[in-house]
Amino acid sequence: MAVAVPALPAGQTPAARAVRQFGRHRAAVAGLAVLVLAVAVSAAAPLLAPYSPNAFDMSHTTAAPSRAHPLGTDELGRDVLSRLIWGGRNTLLVTGAAVAIAFVSGSALGVVAGYRGGAADTAIMRIMDVLLALPGFLLAVAIIAALGPSMGNVIIAIGVNSIPPFARIARGSTLLVREEVYVQAARTLGASERLIMARHVFPNILSPLVVEATLRLATAILTVSGLSFLGLGVQPPTPEWGAMMSIGRDYITSSPQLVVVPGLVILVVTLAFNMVGDGLRDALDPRHRA
Amino acid sequence: MLRHIAGRVLWALPVVLGVSLIVFGILKMIPGDAAVVVAGTDATAADVQAIRHELGLDRPVYVQYALWLGRLARFDLGRSAVTRRPVSYEIATRVRPTAELAGSALGLAVAAGVVMGVTAATHQRSAWDAIASVGAALGVSMPIFWLGLMLMMTFSVDLRWLPSTGAGTTAQLILPALTLGAASTAIIARQVRSAMLEVLQQDYLRTAEAKGATRWAVVMRHAFRNAVIPIVTVVGLQLGYLLSGTVLTETVFARPGLGRLIVDSIRSRDVVVVQSAVMVLSITFIVVNLAVDVLYAYLDPRIRFD
Numbered sequence: 054m055a056v057a058v059p060a061l062p063a064g065q066t067p068a069a070r071a072v073r074q075f076g077r078h079r080a081a082v083a084g085l086a087v088l089v090l091a092v093a094v095s096a097a098a099p100l101l102a103p104y105s106p107n108a109f110d111m112s113h114t115t116a117a118p119s120r121a122h123p124l125g126t127d128e129l130g131r132d133v134l135s136r137l138i139w140g141g142r143n144t145l146l147v148t149g150a151a152v153a154i155a156f157v158s159g160s161a162l163g164v165v166a167g168y169r170g171g172a173a174d175t176a177i178m179r180i181m182d183v184l185l186a187l188p189g190f191l192l193a194v195a196i197i198a199a200l201g202p203s204m205g206n207v208i209i210a211i212g213v214n215s216i217p218p219f220a221r222i223a224r225g226s227t228l229l230v231r232e233e234v235y236v237q238a239a240r241t242l243g244a245s246e247r248l249i250m251a252r253h254v255f256p257n258i259l260s261p262l263v264v265e266a267t268l269r270l271a272t273a274i275l276t277v278s279g280l281s282f283l284g285l286g287v288q289p290p291t292p293e294w295g296a297m298m299s300i301g302r303d304y305i306t307s308s309p310q311l312v313v314v315p316g317l318v319i320l321v322v323t324l325a326f327n328m329v330g331d332g333l334r335d336a337l338d339p340r341h342r343a
Numbered sequence: 344m345l346r347h348i349a350g351r352v353l354w355a356l357p358v359v360l361g362v363s364l365i366v367f368g369i370l371k372m373i374p375g376d377a378a379v380v381v382a383g384t385d386a387t388a389a390d391v392q393a394i395r396h397e398l399g400l401d402r403p404v405y406v407q408y409a410l411w412l413g414r415l416a417r418f419d420l421g422r423s424a425v426t427r428r429p430v431s432y433e434i435a436t437r438v439r440p441t442a443e444l445a446g447s448a449l450g451l452a453v454a455a456g457v458v459m460g461v462t463a464a465t466h467q468r469s470a471w472d473a474i475a476s477v478g479a480a481l482g483v484s485m486p487i488f489w490l491g492l493m494l495m496m497t498f499s500v501d502l503r504w505l506p507s508t509g510a511g512t513t514a515q516l517i518l519p520a521l522t523l524g525a526a527s528t529a530i531i532a533r534q535v536r537s538a539m540l541e542v543l544q545q546d547y548l549r550t551a552e553a554k555g556a557t558r559w560a561v562v563m564r565h566a567f568r569n570a571v572i573p574i575v576t577v578v579g580l581q582l583g584y585l586l587s588g589t590v591l592t593e594t595v596f597a598r599p600g601l602g603r604l605i606v607d608s609i610r611s612r613d614v615v616v617v618q619s620a621v622m623v624l625s626i627t628f629i630v631v632n633l634a635v636d637v638l639y640a641y642l643d644p645r646i647r648f649d
Contacts, residue, residue: 320489
């Protein structure tokens with residue numbers, strides 16, 4: 054049974070309004086441009102990088118920037134620019150995968166907790182409380198201590214430690230949406246709990262979760278590079294921004310660019326995630342609209 | 344009030360238990376035989392067996408957990424596999440550099456954050472406001488270890504004003520505290536600004552101004568006092584970040600604290616030390632959060648928990 058709903062004129066749909074609102078946030082648009090560029094460069098790493106990230110040249114180690122090597126070379130004579138481009142691929146991949154895991158499992162747990170209530174709610178949220186009672190970075194460090202340092206384990210560690218905020222937000226929003234007429238209607242029509250949660254609740258609580266995911270990416274990239282900097286994340290010789298700084302540290306007096314440049318890149322990308330997150334919040338959450 | 348505090352304390356107990364279960368469980372997953380690590384390279388199979396028995400590693404997991412909890416409560420944590428000294432000694436000697444670092448970073452963040460936030464709010468849309476908001480955006484986006492290395496490069500290597508490593512003197516504390524406190528300063532400044540802007544619009548502030556109160560009195564006595572609650576909230580939220588951040592900060596500045604102990608012990612596979620140090624930091628975090636919760640009730644007379 055289909056009910057004819059008069060279509061809103063183009064430009065007045067909530068999506069169009071959100072896009073317009075986002076476009077007015079200049080910092081957010083700039084941030085989005087930076088992110089698009091970073092992802093494009095990472096994706097095109099094989100085409101863009103002037104050298105192989107692992108081609109070493111022991112006769113030209115820690116060389117200053119030159120025409121052949123715009124950002125110089127590292128302690129093994131590898132081209133820093135090429136490692137930076139390939140490193141972005143790894144850093145962004147690990148960050149994105151970790152947040153994706155947290156987004157999916159955190160939202161699912163939160164929706165179930167909020168929709169079912171009762172024992173499921175208590176059990177899920179108490180576990181989230183306990184996870185939140187551990188200082189975040191420390192939890193990631195402890196997980197790495199157990200699993201061993203590797204790219205996959207960094208994704209797991211940061212994925213797990215980012216679950217609670219998604220679960221909390223999803224639960225809170227579900228509690229509101231659960232009482233909406235369209236959910237009651239679906240229930241009356243005999244839709245299964247799973248179908249209601251997936252098709253009626255989840256799409257309607259997406260906005261705050263997307264905002265959280267964007268801001269989480271900023272935190273996650275700092276954690277990813279931080280773990281690698283400690284030697285607990287992506288392992289050499291794999292290029293990764295934090296790992297590059299970890300080694301560059303030993304040459305900080307003679308070749309400061311080995312530390313300065315990857316750090317600046319992390320700073321710019323993190324800033325971009327934060328700005329896009331702020332812009333999305335203004336665009337999607339009416340309460341935050343200035 | 345007392346009931347509220349008692350309730351919070353009672354709630355903290357299962358949380359501590361849950362955290363201990365996670366820490367124990369996570370580190371139980373470490374591949375390899377802890378007894379082999381403890382026994383060292385030139386131990387015989389019989390030695391390893393003896394050590395396994397001594398450590399209780401031949402008992403069921405839940406017995407091991409219960410035994411570990413019991414020892415934790417008595418602060419009898421066994422010996423480090425690397426240094427052979429008691430873990431409680433290893434931790435006790437590392438507490439001070441970490442406490443000094445986290446404490447001074449927090450003090451710095453609160454002081455600088457409040458000054459920046461209040462200035463930005465009272466001079467809205469001025470250059471101060473713009474500088475504070477750009478500074479806040481940069482502060483939260485900066486990799487803490489990068490900031491540390493940049494400060495070290497500038498003030499220790501180039502200018503030679505401050506030492507780059509170690510702990511004990513005030514000079515050795517300045518750079519690490521700045522590094523660790525920067526992001527929290529940014530977040531606190533942002534929160535203070537928005538809390539102040541909200542309060543500054545209230546009618547009673549116009550009344551205060553109308554009756555002739557000085558600008559300073561209006562801002563500090565009437566406005567700031569009412570903006571304290573959201574500020575305490577955000578300061579509370581920073582504590583976890585500050586405790587976690589000591590791991591990276593202490594590594595950058597070779598500061599012999601708990602964070603550095605954790606990283607070093609992970610590298611040397613010294614499980615007992617990692618477990619105990621993570622537990623100590625986590626319990627500290629829970630206790631401090633509890634204190635913040637109780638502080639609310641004192642600060643805000645509107646909060647009455649029954």
